[in-house]
Amino acid sequence: MADSTTTTSGCLPASALTRRAFSAGLLTTGLLAGTGRGHAQSTPKRGGTVRLALFQQSTGDTFDSARYDKGNDYIRGTSVYSYLTRMDEKGEAQPEVAESWEANKEATRWVFTIRKGISFSDGAALTTDDIIFSILRHREDKVASTAKQLIANITSVTADGPNKIVFELAQPDVDFPILIGIFQFALVKNGTYDFSKPIGTGAFTVKEFQPGIRTVLVRNPNFWKQGQPYIDQFEMFPIPDASARANALLSGDVDMILELRGNSIEQVAKSSNAEVFVTPSTRYTAIQAAVDRAPSNNTDLALGLSYLIDRKRVLDTVLRGYGTIANDHPIGPTSSYFNAALPQRELDLDKAKFHFGKAGIGQSPIELSMGDGVLYSVDIGQLMQREAMRAGLNLQIKREPAESYWTAVAGKRPFFATNFHPRPTYNMLLNLSWKKGAVWNFSHYENERLEKLIDMTRAEFDLAKRKEQYGEIQTIIHNSGAIMIPTFLSYVDGVSKKIKGLTPLPIGSLGGFNFTDRIWIEA
Amino acid sequence: MANFIIWRLLATLLLLLIVSLLVFWACEILPGDVAQVALGQYATPENVRALRIEMGLNEPPVQRYLAWLAGAVQGDWGRSLVTKSSVSALLSERVANTALLAGVTTLIAVPLAIFLGVVMAMWNGRAVDRGASVVILALSATPEFLLATLLVLLFAVNLGWLPAVAYLSTGSGLGQTVRALLLPTASLVVVVTAQIARMTRAIIGNILTQPYIEMAMLKGVPDRRVVARHALRNAVGPIANVVALNTAYLVSGIVVVETIFAYPGLARLMIDSVQSRDLPVVQACAMIFCATYVLLILLADVLARVFDPRSLPQRPMDAI
Numbered sequence: 001m002a003d004s005t006t007t008t009s010g011c012l013p014a015s016a017l018t019r020r021a022f023s024a025g026l027l028t029t030g031l032l033a034g035t036g037r038g039h040a041q042s043t044p045k046r047g048g049t050v051r052l053a054l055f056q057q058s059t060g061d062t063f064d065s066a067r068y069d070k071g072n073d074y075i076r077g078t079s080v081y082s083y084l085t086r087m088d089e090k091g092e093a094q095p096e097v098a099e100s101w102e103a104n105k106e107a108t109r110w111v112f113t114i115r116k117g118i119s120f121s122d123g124a125a126l127t128t129d130d131i132i133f134s135i136l137r138h139r140e141d142k143v144a145s146t147a148k149q150l151i152a153n154i155t156s157v158t159a160d161g162p163n164k165i166v167f168e169l170a171q172p173d174v175d176f177p178i179l180i181g182i183f184q185f186a187l188v189k190n191g192t193y194d195f196s197k198p199i200g201t202g203a204f205t206v207k208e209f210q211p212g213i214r215t216v217l218v219r220n221p222n223f224w225k226q227g228q229p230y231i232d233q234f235e236m237f238p239i240p241d242a243s244a245r246a247n248a249l250l251s252g253d254v255d256m257i258l259e260l261r262g263n264s265i266e267q268v269a270k271s272s273n274a275e276v277f278v279t280p281s282t283r284y285t286a287i288q289a290a291v292d293r294a295p296s297n298n299t300d301l302a303l304g305l306s307y308l309i310d311r312k313r314v315l316d317t318v319l320r321g322y323g324t325i326a327n328d329h330p331i332g333p334t335s336s337y338f339n340a341a342l343p344q345r346e347l348d349l350d351k352a353k354f355h356f357g358k359a360g361i362g363q364s365p366i367e368l369s370m371g372d373g374v375l376y377s378v379d380i381g382q383l384m385q386r387e388a389m390r391a392g393l394n395l396q397i398k399r400e401p402a403e404s405y406w407t408a409v410a411g412k413r414p415f416f417a418t419n420f421h422p423r424p425t426y427n428m429l430l431n432l433s434w435k436k437g438a439v440w441n442f443s444h445y446e447n448e449r450l451e452k453l454i455d456m457t458r459a460e461f462d463l464a465k466r467k468e469q470y471g472e473i474q475t476i477i478h479n480s481g482a483i484m485i486p487t488f489l490s491y492v493d494g495v496s497k498k499i500k501g502l503t504p505l506p507i508g509s510l511g512g513f514n515f516t517d518r519i520w521i522e523a
Numbered sequence: 524m525a526n527f528i529i530w531r532l533l534a535t536l537l538l539l540l541i542v543s544l545l546v547f548w549a550c551e552i553l554p555g556d557v558a559q560v561a562l563g564q565y566a567t568p569e570n571v572r573a574l575r576i577e578m579g580l581n582e583p584p585v586q587r588y589l590a591w592l593a594g595a596v597q598g599d600w601g602r603s604l605v606t607k608s609s610v611s612a613l614l615s616e617r618v619a620n621t622a623l624l625a626g627v628t629t630l631i632a633v634p635l636a637i638f639l640g641v642v643m644a645m646w647n648g649r650a651v652d653r654g655a656s657v658v659i660l661a662l663s664a665t666p667e668f669l670l671a672t673l674l675v676l677l678f679a680v681n682l683g684w685l686p687a688v689a690y691l692s693t694g695s696g697l698g699q700t701v702r703a704l705l706l707p708t709a710s711l712v713v714v715v716t717a718q719i720a721r722m723t724r725a726i727i728g729n730i731l732t733q734p735y736i737e738m739a740m741l742k743g744v745p746d747r748r749v750v751a752r753h754a755l756r757n758a759v760g761p762i763a764n765v766v767a768l769n770t771a772y773l774v775s776g777i778v779v780v781e782t783i784f785a786y787p788g789l790a791r792l793m794i795d796s797v798q799s800r801d802l803p804v805v806q807a808c809a810m811i812f813c814a815t816y817v818l819l820i821l822l823a824d825v826l827a828r829v830f831d832p833r834s835l836p837q838r839p840m841d842a843i
Contacts, residue, residue, distance in 0.1 A: 143573065148565075239785035245785075403554075
């Protein structure tokens with residue numbers, strides 16, 4: 001076995017190095033320095049209560065990790081449950097409950113070694129049965145899971161002795177240790193289907209949980225990370241109104257808030273007791289074309305539209321500078337896979353007119369479906385509408401209701417806005433959104449070459465080759481006429497200056513929603 | 524009187540039944556069911572199917588309505604489709620919060636408003652009336668969200684005297700609760716007082732022009748006694764109705780204030796539940812709102828009749 005496996009502790013340097021280089025390039029690490037929160041040098045202090053104001057109020061708040069789909073749940077999840085691995089700031093998987101892991105050469109068989117002596121908050125020891133159940137329950141028919149697509153590649157999960165878990169994969173996946181640490185794969189007790197009284201192995205236990213009202217978590221004295229968490233209590237509750245949320249931070253009623261918007265950003269930046277916490281990321285709001293119907297199956301029409309976007313203006317006015325300009329494909333400019341040879345698309349009325357002429361659209365109205373359900377979509381649409389007038393296109397914006405947006409609008413109208421959060425790896429995102437029949441392929445786009453390339457990158461250890469493959473992927477998507485991505489959006493949150501130990505992680509707000517066991521209060 | 528109340532209560536029950544039917548029907552025709560909305564971007568056919576089975580949504584609508592009705596009649600509001608906890612548990616804290624805010628606001632606003640209204644009516648057209656009228660008109664024209672935001676900016680952000688959000692942790696003491704409630708109560712008191720005071724002024728002013736008031740004045744009754752004994756007694760009916768409508772509004776319609784102060788009340792719950800298509804919760808909220816309106820107006824009518832026996836109907840059906 002030793003011969004045919006690679007270990008993360010460096011047994012087979014070539015692949016370990018490749019993976020590190022790969023991961024570093026994948027996330028927008030180059031932008032991480034911009035936040036000025038290097039507090040790692042001061043020593044953590046014990047005690048105190050931290051309050052977090054959420055921006056989404058939902059009675060759908062849950063502790064069932066299979067149903068997780070928003071920050072509220074992710075933060076609860078990382079606080080109360082443990083995970084096999086955790087992604088760090090460099091985009092690499094770090095040991096959590098899994099002490100170490102190794103893969104075979106093809107990256108189709110992964111063996112994870114489980115840390116000993118971890119117990120649930122009710123006293124029961126964490127066993128391999130619990131871990132296997134926590135992963136495989138997402139496949140069960142009766143469990144509606146947001147991780148169903150991600151688990152599809154796992155063919156079997158078995159125990160090898162009391163502290164080893166073996167995963168067999170259908171397709172090779174060099175990023176598997178990152179995948180297995182995502183929010184949905186929280187470790188729960190074997191046979192749990194009712195999560196109203198959650199039992200986990202995490203840093204906190206639940207003192208009070210009222211969906212849509214508040215969550216109060218208290219320190220788990222038996223947490224397996226020695227000395228952690230530092231804070232005694234963590235509370236979260238929603239303040240849906242953006243300015244009320246900022247006011248609560250400024251007045252000191254809460255210590256952290258999710259999603260600063262508009263003028264509140266400057267207000268917090270100027271204040272003496274709080275600061276803006278920026279996480280650069282490759283989150284994006286896109287305008288997609290459904291290529292399986294008219295008029296959006298006309299590639300020239302979509303390409304023409306993409307020349308109507310004044311990206312600089314979107315960045316400056318809509319995002320207030322908190323983002324980066326994108327080039328109609330989902331790979332971020334600081335990634336080592338970024339295809340710099342691809343010319344940046346800009347506002348260009350002549351090119352737009354050329355494509356509209358070729359499309360033969362004339363004066364027939366073109367409708368963009370957008371709405372408050374998709375962040376900033378209406379603002380971007382309005383900017384496009386202005387330019388469309390100058391290019392002689394009759395562009396209409398249709399506001400759609402947020403509640404039924406993802407079932408009745410996305411993928412069902414010719415042109416519509418969508419919003420994607422970054423996935424831990426680009427491959428995960430591409431698999432879920434650019435393959436035929438994939439759940440988030442809202443454009444219904446089909447391209448055999450693209451699908452082949454996506455599969456190739458997942459099995460390719462060589463960085464140079466991978467870069468070439470990703471370069472081609474970007475060219476295909478850029479010219480597909482299926483998607484317009486004007487900008488990437490940073491996460492902008494507000495944090496009291498008392499809170500230390502928080503580091504940004506480009507996959508989500510406030511340290512990638514995973515911070516409660518690491519922060520402390522500096523008096 | 525007893526007949527009158529019984530008839531009205533029976534009519535209320537019928538009304539609740541009709542409202543529940545309408546709400547159910549409205550939820551049915553809204554696009555996207557609870558399973559689709561709950562799954563959002565993750566609403567794949569297989570996930571939606573699994574969730575629908577879990578939520579018991581595969582039965583025909585008539586059957587689901589009747590099941591809900593059978594439970595509701597026995598006091599069982601069912602379980603929330605989204606949180607799976609019982610609706611009564613979900614409602615209990617919200618009802619208490621809403622009752623607290625509405626109750627405190629009513630207790631402060633109503634005496635204040637009636638006092639102001641009477642004063643303005645008594646000195647009709649003079650400086651005090653004109654001054655108060657201008658202020659009250661300006662306040663009743665100010666939207667709640669502006670007033671509440673200004674109060675927060677001044678007292679919470681700039682002065683730091685009061686919390687910016689009305690967040691009540693479980694087991695927070697009296698002092699904490701009062702501090703938390705001060706700003707939302709103040710914004711609501713201003714809005715409600717302005718309305719009731721204007722109506723009171725109009726009602727009393729109207730009564731003061733009646734011949735029997737002139738008679739009382741002519742026979743030498745002092746002004747204060749005229750207003751207190753003769754005018755106010757006859758104004759109880761209409762004022763009670765205005766107060767009832769305003770109180771009902773405090774229970775069901777203060778979503779703006781609830782949002783700005785992040786106060787978990789019923790109005791916000793109703794909106795959240797409609798958005799997530801959580802029918803049992805929507806139904807329970809609708810029933811509470813409807814019953815509040817009807818019962819408060821019934822109370823106002825009873826008060827009116829107590830203070831004015833003339834208005835007692837000859838036959839019970841006339842009352843309806």
